[in-house]
Amino acid sequence: MTRTSTILFTGPSLRPADLVDLRALATRAGHDLDVRPPVRRLDLVEVVDAGGTDRVLILDGEFGQNLAVSITEIRSVLASGQPLAGASSMGALRAVECRTLGMTGSGWVYEQYLSGAIESDGDVALLYDPEDYSPVTVPLANVRWLLSRTELSAEDARSALRAAHGLHFRDRRPSLLLRRWKERLPAAVVEVLEPELAEDRRDTWDRKRLDALEAVRAVLGEEN
Numbered sequence: 001m002t003r004t005s006t007i008l009f010t011g012p013s014l015r016p017a018d019l020v021d022l023r024a025l026a027t028r029a030g031h032d033l034d035v036r037p038p039v040r041r042l043d044l045v046e047v048v049d050a051g052g053t054d055r056v057l058i059l060d061g062e063f064g065q066n067l068a069v070s071i072t073e074i075r076s077v078l079a080s081g082q083p084l085a086g087a088s089s090m091g092a093l094r095a096v097e098c099r100t101l102g103m104t105g106s107g108w109v110y111e112q113y114l115s116g117a118i119e120s121d122g123d124v125a126l127l128y129d130p131e132d133y134s135p136v137t138v139p140l141a142n143v144r145w146l147l148s149r150t151e152l153s154a155e156d157a158r159s160a161l162r163a164a165h166g167l168h169f170r171d172r173r174p175s176l177l178l179r180r181w182k183e184r185l186p187a188a189v190v191e192v193l194e195p196e197l198a199e200d201r202r203d204t205w206d207r208k209r210l211d212a213l214e215a216v217r218a219v220l221g222e223e224n
Helices: 014-030 043-049 071-079 090-099 108-115 142-146 154-165 173-186 187-197 199-205 207-219
Strands: 004-009 030-034 055-058 084-086
Touching: 014 030, 014 207, 030 173, 043 071, 043 187, 055 090, 055 207, 071 084, 084 090, 108 207, 142 154, 142 199, 142 207, 154 173, 154 187, 154 199, 173 187, 187 199
Parallel strands: 004 030, 004 055, 055 084
Antiparallel strands: none
């Protein structure tokens, strides 16, 4: 049986333990999963120049004018016949921008950009530990998702989002976010939100992570 191969560009969207589980799933499925760091400019061209692969899934990518993979590069790679898909972070952004060129996307973050509910690439930006890509700050997209699933009133959720938005993505550490919420929100609202910022809770509402897991599992043939 011919093995299917996928190149996965990821970083802070997935945890080291997630990758262990996904590699094991790939092995059971007879699938070659080539995990690479966040995509940078010309990385996709190198994939094509090396002979291509069955699939390329982009989750994370470098931001910045000189580092980010460009729409022009994606257009060229798609034109060569190389399938590209995206989700979670940079992958979701580029999938929306390049959907008419043939790039596919999936997940909540992708749908938010597609609908226009989220417009800024800053919503998925975060700081992370360069050693293991673990998130250091909380991206605004995750805050939006968290607030959408609480029982807070629409007004209280908007106030919490405004407070979070007022922090630059580099400063939106859980401790500082909690401090900002305590300064700006009623105690009853903070009482709902504070437990979610505990270290053992944050991964459960990390929408970028959840989208990433769903996308990789779908590629490997397991939807859940």
